[in-house]
Amino acid sequence: MNIKQIVGVVVFLLLVFIAVPWAIASSGRWDFYYTLTSVALLSIASAGVWLTFYIGRINIGQGAYALAGGYVSAVLIMQVGMNFWFTIPLAGIFCALLSVLIGVPILRLRGVYFAMVTLVLTEVMRLAALALPITNGAKGITSIPLPQELSLFGLTLIPDFSTLENPKLAFYFAAVSIMVICYAVLWRIVNSRLGHLCRSLQQNEELSASIGVHTAYLRVLAYSISSFFGGIAGAMFVAISQSIYPSSFQVADSINFMLNCFLGGLGYVFGPMLGTLVLYFGWDLLFTTGRYQLLIYSSLLIALILLLPNGILSIFSRKEKRS
């Protein structure tokens, strides 16, 4: 990492952990916490989608893994009585394993064919949640308790959320922390040899195989990391809404995860984060425009796609080229 990057990371951390809570406290817009927590979680799921883009696959099925992760967490809390914080990694691992089973056959497909199958996945997962006995059908799983205390050797690492004065703030910090970890992992993947091999896969699978890359293995690996992200995002969502239904994550959500990546920029690790912020927050901010909300929103999206086809973050590399 160079100095510029370190400064960028420090500024970003100060912004999300200090500046944002301060701004919300002084403006009194406490509802923004819910919005920003959602943005943080959705951007984790979008980060996963972005990684599948990075191996050259269009993934419109992240909603399936977010839903599966949510149910894993809910079932473990309600039926096994497990501490919520342990269910997060378990939900991620469950989704990663599930995605290996699903990914091995479908990752042989390319382009629009892979995209179509993943689009179906979300719907399949929703129907499965409706039909399986453990998920409690259309009634879903409700009144899930707030996250319990997490302690190590009697030392409280994370306090019990139900004793907190302001659980909204706690959820915000938890979600943003997980997001920061996920993006650090993603950044490291992309900038290590693993990422270079993913790029080689994206650009030419035949050539990649002929230089000795086990392409099938690498594709499944990237897809399972992607689904891991989807799973933990879903699990965290359950804790915040304290409920999960088959309709918690739908095809529209899967499409949004993909749009977030497009909007932020497929060539930039932090593209999906910015994309989620703009897409989700933008929609929320336009709420005051009432019935014109959708019109303004879609016009802005079209304008963005026309003006910056490589994503919002490409505005910086454009400037560099000109100067």
Next chain:
Amino acid sequence: MSTILEVDGITKKYGGLVAVNNVSFDVTEGEILSVIGPNGAGKSTLFKLISSFVRATSGTVNFKGDRISNLTPHTVARKGVVRTFQETTIFRSMTVRENVVVSHHLRSKASLLGFFFGSNTARADEEAFGRSADEIIEFLGLESISNEVASNLPQGHLRALGMAIGLATDPAILLLDEPFAGMNHDETMRMVNLVRSLRDERGITVLLVEHDMPAVMKISDRIVVINFGEKIAEGSPAEIQSNEKVIEAYLGSDDDEIGL
């Protein structure tokens, strides 16, 4: 010199069409062997069979005694049999140097997890790959464009880059698919010298498929000729040039029935 690659009765059928029919030949270590034949003779299919990009209907290919046919491309590459492509196949949006560095994959000692955490082995690997990439780039005379994005390069350079990618895998045999296609005389002669130096300076056995007859005659130690998927001749350039069957295949035979 010993036999390094042994093609034994290899056959590939696509439905009723026989693309390659019972072709056998040996490649001796350290030689440059060309496979020639008219358009559609099955040369490219033969290459794909050797590198396991397609599965053989029958017959085998052995490399140093191990069967390498009907495996997967990456396992064949791992054994040291590496192909370059007919089309100018490269990693388009990487720079020349990135192309070559990433192609060192087979030489890496560290695991992917090691690369993720930046272990000592991984860092040593990366450093070694960088040095080796620079050396390969210099060997092929690509220093001046090493930081150019590959999609901006002209054809001649792309062909050389394809070869650099092949070299990065440290192959025992390099399969070159039409290395001289679309080149003018000067470029072809430069490429001929380059292919020779692969063998002379790096000890790589070269198997190539080519249309350009003058270049093939100049470069090859031996030539295998195939037509309609079958081998019709094998021998030194001089032998091939005077072989009746070869002349017939390329120029056509007298047709008695219509009195020509």
